[in-house]
Amino acid sequence: MKYQQIDQYAAKISDEKRTAVYGGSKAGYDSRKKALFTHYTAPDDLRRLAGNIKQHTIENLDTYLPQVEAKLQANGAKVHWAEDSHEACQHVLEIMRARNATKIVKAKTMVSEEIGLAHYLEKEGIECLETDLGEFIVQIAHDQPSHIVKPIIHKNRREIAKLFEENGLGDYNDDPETITRRARQYLRHKYLEADVGLTGANFVSAESGRLVVVTNEGNSRFSLAATKVHIALVGIEKIVPKDRDLAILLNLLARSGTGQQLTVYTEFISGPRSATQPDGPEEMHVIFVDNGRTEVLASDCREILRCIRCGACLNVCPVYRQASGHAYRSVYPGPVGAVLSPLLAGKKFPELADLPKASSLCGACNEVCPVNIPIPDLLLRLRDRGKREHSEAAAAAAPPLGGFALGATLPIAWKSALALGGLINFVPRALLPRAVKSWIDARGLPPWRGGQFRKWMKQRKMK
């Protein structure tokens, strides 16, 4: 391959889309900075603390997973385990079939995207309706979300207005308030018609068996007030050791992701509805999903499992801002996706091994990560792996550096190169190595000064 796919994608997106993505990301970055630095004197200390809490958790998952399972069962929830996407979808289907259920209202959960749930259920005649406004719009547009927190960061109001008109949700009107009211009106009756409310979980406390679900819109609450069955899809890495740890993580999550102190609703769900409550699920099912996470745990990139899906790394990433989330060809885009997606791909790692290369390794992602994941280090490890596994996608457009490395280990060769390098100005452009041509086309070259410093230094020493 001559070109890197993500660079190509970035070159081809419309100005409108790039403006929307850039503006949305930058706003997210600015609001995070304001929230954290106005509220705390040492937000970086908090990030390190939260990182240590999550690192401890993933390194002790062998203890915490059985512990959280026992707690959930004691609370009256049923616990299921899914090795892969297919099994996870099957569990959902079985729960539906057992109750002759055909309608799900769904809050936002990236795991459901990962396992392709809506598509799977559609084939089984089950309606799986997105209720988060952004995801609802993605669904009716047959599109893909391009950000893990702001799914339609790439869309503008005109596109949404047209979409609503095409889907029988009123005449063309691109006023954001009108759009929102229409969605509210349409979806509230859908909740009441549905059989099952499906959510993810931002955290699961191993101490109390509580799922924590954070939202702004109230869609998760409505799903769990109107329906009789709750299904929660939870990645095995979402565990938090103690309730008290949640205070730190919750203080960081919304500030990092949206610049809010807390999202509007923080739900702590530990079982089906209480005996005296007329509304809500009588049954609660938690499906713990592996789907490649144990492989990540076994790898030298396990720190990525700390991720709490805030989206801060996307917001600050200069590559994400230029390319948009769709460029990453996977469920998780941006810096976190560049690590997680190729790893979760298992045997298909080489196909996504270009994702870790789509970075200048600037380190801004680590700087904003609420759990201090050393993303650039993980990207580097994956580049090493991509090279060793001879990934074509990773190797695309890469200048061969073997010769450079050789020259850099032989001082005589090096000094010759310094002396002769000036000849580059006389080599016809067509004969230059592709990488050099690419550089010179965009930037030219400064005057060649090979050997000059060493000469100066020698003369200085002689004085």
Add this chain to the structure above:
Amino acid sequence: MNLSREKILGRVRAALAPLKTRAAHPTFADNAATMRSLSTIDATALFKERLQLVNGRAFDDAASLVAWLKSEGHTHGYCDPTLWPSLESAFENSFKVETSFDRTRIDDYQFGITRSVGAIAETGSIVINDGSTSSRLGALAPWVHIAVVSKKQIYPDLVSAVMSLGEDPNVIWCTGPSKTADVEGILIQGVHGPGVQIALLDI
């Protein structure tokens, strides 16, 4: 199913086996994440201030609440039957307040009044749970939600709030009215949940 469980846990154990040491669970002080320069340590005053910052409203008595409801034209609502006896006198005849929530008529209810089990001063959050909420839908579906908050149950921060979650299976921290910024990042209040979040402060 059990086979999957064993396989997954087996892979977890195998993945962690090579680790020579496991990272310790860090300890932290209760005030590790307390916000700096809070304007006041008076819990009620701080709660009211932060509630307002998230576009919530507080009323100190039923009379002013009812006056506001009337001025907004919200005259048909739902109220927790255990609260109604103490509130009834504040509502005049032009109001229609039902004490059972009929989910076939959710659009009829313009407001819902339910209990809370506390509040969080630092964030302006109202804490509700299954035990205290007479109807999940009644607290959520109407445009206006009014939570009765006891001044004696205001927690200063998240640590104290988390340690007080208790045994209830469904505790919710409500921090202002529902909202979204999905459309071009523009903030719109009132999505699937209430568009107005009120705390009625009781003693």
Add this chain to the structure above:
Amino acid sequence: MPKTTPQRPKGKRIQLMATCLCDAFYDDVAAATVEILEHLGCEIDFPEAQTCCGQPAFNGGDWAASRKVVRHAVKTFAGENPVVVPSGSCAAMMYHGAVLEFEKEPDLASVKQLGHRTWEVCDYIVNGLGISTWSGRFDAKIAFHRSCHLRGSGSTDAVYKLLRSIESVELVEFDEFEQCCGFGGTFSVTFPYISKSMGELKLNHLRAAKPDIIVSADMSCLMHLGGLANKQNQPIKSMHVVQILRDALKNSGGLAK
């Protein structure tokens, strides 16, 4: 995130790593480094066998090739003295990147030994030699582009300390300070569109602040930005921090010969 080791040696007898970029294009930056360090009383060894820090291959994922280059550096810079380098990215390669790629190698200890005494030059001046003000004079509005590999080190604060203390230097601020310039080593040729877009965005922000000179602790960023600016037919004036420091001394006649 690359973090410098707290206990780096602080003596005045040092080894200079010139960097491959200075070897090829920016001899005056390496010379200025020598001039200011000798002005501060340092005795400088320049191991002639030096070539490169190994970063290009490391970043590209060719760790086998990079390790060869690092091993050569370990041999070349053998000793106990501080190694000082006028580049944040080369310094970070020595104290962080090399350590990462040698994690499973038998000679990790020797790589760590080198990394743990490597200093970016401004960090060395302020935190190694204890200098907190710079004498001399330099009349200019300067926009300091904080190169990405200075993150996690004492270099950024050191640069500010030094520049702010020079008479007549005015530091100007610009938007999106935290954003990368888009060089990223081989990234600039493997992701040319994105690299160029990032660079042009950075140039817009820098120009909006109307500086006289754009200054950095890394010539790689300046080579990338300067090149793009030339292609736009709007060349920029750029200098390395050490050149500012040297010229400030020269301007007030304070530079030791």
